[in-house]
Amino acid sequence: MAECATYGTVAVLQINNPPLNVLGHDVRSQLMSGLQQALQDKAVCSIVIMGKGQTFTAGADVKEFGTEKVFWEPTLHSLVEAVSASTKPVVTAIHGTTLGGGVALALASHYRLADSSAKMGLPEVQLGILPTCGVTQRLPRLVGLQTAVRMVTSGQTQSAQQALTAGLLDKVVTDDLLKKAVGFARSVDVRGLEARRVSSWTVPGADRAEDVLDAARKTLVRRSRGAIAPLTALQAIQASLLPFETGMKREAELGRYLWTSWQAAALRYAFFAERTVKRWHIPRNKNVNYRTAEPMDIKSVGVLGAGTMGVGITISLLQAGLKVVLTEVNKAQLDKAVSLIQRSLEGKSGGKPQPMQLRATTDYSQLREVDLVIEAVFEDLALKKKVFQQLDAVTNPRTILATNTSGLDIDQIAAATQRPDKVIGTHFFSPAHVMRLLENIYGRHTSVETIATAMQLGATIGKVGVLVGNCPGFVGNRMKGLNFTEAMFLLEEGAEPQDVDKALEEFGFAMGPFRVSDLAGGDVHWRRRIQAGLTTEHGPPPYTPVLYRQGNRYSPLADMLCMQGRFGQKTGAGWYRYKSGSRTALPDAEVHRLIHKHRQDHGFQRRNISSQEIVERCLFPLINEGFRILEEGLATGPQDIDVIFLLGFGWPRHTGGPMYYADKVVGLGNLLQSLEKYRAYHPRSAHWVPSSLLRKMAAQGTSLSIWAAGSRL
């Protein structure tokens, strides 16, 4: 856990708690007793604290957070204070990615050394808590308010060089950190110790504090969208302008406030959910799971289609060091794609040339020897089936064939081949080289090896893979579609697009549904509705009521905009209007007129609709659908649904995701009641009928966490 050794007059305490040296209770205890021994040992003049393995430490053990263990002595706070009060100089030697509590230990030390490849960060606000243990008081004294605010409120890591420049580190070294740290510790003098205690320093540039804090507050109010941790952290940093002990008291108060908040619990859940989804199984056959599966070794990947998705996927694969054969029948499109890929990769490597593992071709037969192909052609079932038939003929029979689709039937695509066991859906989110989510969809015949390979490939290219079953829209789009449906009904009943967007943005989404639709292009879903027979390019299908389609209430408003060529930002007008070259959504009188006329034509009585109703009506049907998905065994557990929404649809992380939010914030009983209430008002919308799983759980008073724990292997 923590090992102690002496090198002449230097005692070295080394954390050894693989994989990430987190500071659980055992580690803290051993570090504390090592420190006390070193202080008592007359032969020891200085002390080095460092870590073995891949990192100094990733910080506090988050697994302890929901338990009493985190308060067992020595707590992290006691350990940090013991380091700070040491009567012998303490040098912290940092390597790898050092986070949270690791930075707290470093700040309390008298000297800080790091390997040149080290990174340091304070991700606490991403867990909804405050970097306590004196971080908010010592850091500004060391690096100034501006850098401290940036590090604490963003959670972003700093490279060793950045940390050195900021004043957070005393020295950056290359090679043999242990030897260099011991050498450095030998050279430091106990007589200078008092001056090295950061707690005795004042914050540099305190005269400009008000301006810095005001500017940060304004940015954070806008960016944090309801998350309380960043603004609370700012208050703690502000307290560093007070005497150190007073500031520490304020830090402790604010720390307790965040520690006990529901947002901290939600963010902790999100942290573990992202890691839990890799432990997949198929709900109907638990023997098919991540433990029994053996992935194929993938070294080369073919990407078919060089549109926006194909380009993003290719960049992700190349960045992970895989060989890629990019195939596109249109030569001009292919050339454009290659130049985009090159530019993007050059940007990533800081202008340094990268060994190009890309072969671009218009010839399908070049895909013969790749291990896996990802098809990324236009979202059209007939086209995809044709392409899969060709791929089946041209590729090696052992090659896995993946389709990048956002909702088409995997079984139908697989049926176009002689190897349905080797066909799988890999739903990337746009931009594919940026978005971390990969929704992997198994079909009826997909083999366990194919599933394991797609999940493994996701991890290799830095994505969080979530495995789901095959149904229209899969998990993400099947649920998300309902949000937009209700948003349009709200327009019919009296809201304006900006009212709906504002309510959901206040809930925490970066953009409301109408702004998202304008960004993505309204025509994409319009084409899908046409394909599904819900509408035509000229209006409702013959003999179809305007407000009722396929057994459900229907709003034709989006179709009406598309029929006018209003596809969103790309046409300068959609639910909003856009000035040339601008992405700012401006309310549009024409849209208001169109909605107003539609209300009049169909006898809608306009009424005022509260933000609460908007949020409930847009989100509750989606959550209800999540319960249906669990019931149908299409997701391994609620975490899978939550991760899809957190990483793929901008669901506000501080609420944990739709299923967590329903369970822990709304309450399943309250959710059921609300669904029943809206169902009574809107009997022609099937999405208000509560799922039987929700009914059962609400009746039994059970929580999704119990359901989830039992269902996970």
Ligand SMILES: CCCCCCC/C=C/C(=O)SCCNC(=O)CCNC(=O)[C@H](O)C(C)(C)COP(=O)(O)OP(=O)(O)OC[C@H]1O[C@@H](n2cnc3c(N)ncnc32)[C@H](O)[C@@H]1OP(=O)(O)O
């Ligand atoms: C009174 C209360 C005391 C309050 C103390 C307040 C002050 C201190 C606060 C903190 O220190 S909060 C913790 C800050 N640290 C983090 O948030 C670290 C988060 N981890 C990461 O970002 C990444 O893990 C990494 C360090 C960048 C490494 O990434 P990598 O992809 O290599 O590995 P992972 O798959 O993410 O992790 C492997 C394994 O380790 C588990 N894990 C990671 N970090 C922690 C942690 N801090 N505590 C506990 N467990 C951690 C992770 O869940 C994985 O586990 P498995 O899923 O494989 O079981």
